[in-house]
Amino acid sequence: MNKDGKIYVAGHRGMVGSAIVRSLERNGYHNIITRTHKELDLTRQDQVEKFFAEEKPDYVFLAAAKVGGIVANSEALADFMYDNMILEMNVIHEAWKNNCKKLLFLGSSCIYPRMAPQPMKENCLLTSELEKTNEAYALAKISGLKYCEFLNRQYGTDYISCMPTNLYGPNDNYHPTHSHVLPALIRRFHEAKEQGLTEVTCWGTGSPLREFLYVDDLADGCVYLMNNYSGNETVNMGTGKELTIKELTELVAKVVGYTGEIKWDPSKPDGTPRKLLDVSKLEGLGFHYKTELEEGIRLTYEDFLHNPMRAER
């Protein structure tokens, strides 16, 4: 990316978008444009058309989406499909119509088949059935990924996509029921510690395996790909390391300083049993993550403590 090029980061107030803005600034990019959801609703085609026609960004990072954890996804299948499908099509299409040179679309490891061989390679996409708890989100995300590929094939654009594993870090969503597991645990254990509770209950059985990437590493990887990758196939972004949800709860409790008992509620969904990315393509391109999980949880807990407004968004 040209250092003076105009870069639009969609979703800059979210966890990923804000980390991408930090990474761009660290790397000397200064011509960054942003709009809040209130200023520009990306599901509104007329608004997106007007914005792109006026601003004509050279580069786009598409980090705006309707996002949520396992329960939020499974309770609002229709909304997750509609909002994400419309938003992606509007942004990618207007980027192309207005000659945007390069665009990065964010997929998610949860859009690979539920029982894909582990660790999951990029070429396992669309090879078997999806996970039911996030089927709607996955179908929308797969469409966005494919639309980038089809524009490249039909019109010669250079629109790429990446496939992040579960992410965590500053500016996460700490909603008690709609967030992802890691922010949910930080909040639950913090509140239990403050209130002197002797037990907390977490969801499912604790047996599913998950992989977690610190969001600033993901953002550095996104900027790296925009400068070092072109191609129709997506690129996995993770650590290649996994742990059980039970092990995760113990680690978060240790960082937060909660010493009570941890119980399980098996009436809540476990979701995909295992979701580990094969990161050999990313590493072959020359990128490696920096932040190990315990350190990343410490940094995230600091952010939670010092940004109470974020914790309530």
Ligand SMILES: NC(=O)C1=CN([C@@H]2O[C@H](COP(=O)(O)OP(=O)(O)OC[C@H]3O[C@@H](n4cnc5c(N)ncnc54)[C@H](OP(=O)(O)O)[C@@H]3O)[C@@H](O)[C@H]2O)C=CC1
């Ligand atoms: N979090 C994770 O673990 C993972 C995330 N990803 C991907 O990363 C991307 C960003 O996720 P994340 O940062 O976690 O999510 P957040 O919810 O933190 O951020 C999403 C941002 O998008 C904005 N947004 C949503 N809908 C609209 C809209 N209609 N118009 C304008 N802005 C909108 C939100 O604004 P507002 O809050 O005001 O609605 C928010 O700022 C997504 O594509 C997601 O799929 C991929 C893998 C894992």
Ligand SMILES: C[C@H]1O[C@H](OP(=O)(O)OP(=O)(O)OC[C@H]2O[C@@H](n3cnc4c(=O)[nH]c(N)nc43)[C@H](O)[C@@H]2O)[C@@H](O)[C@@H](O)C1=O
């Ligand atoms: C990133 C990805 O995130 C989602 O997939 P997921 O990995 O299943 O997401 P999750 O973080 O919500 O849960 C991970 C595991 O953790 C367990 N768990 C325990 N206790 C809590 C808890 O308190 N909250 C939550 N949310 N989960 C909990 C929970 O039961 C599950 O076994 C997708 O919808 C998908 O669309 C997507 O993009």
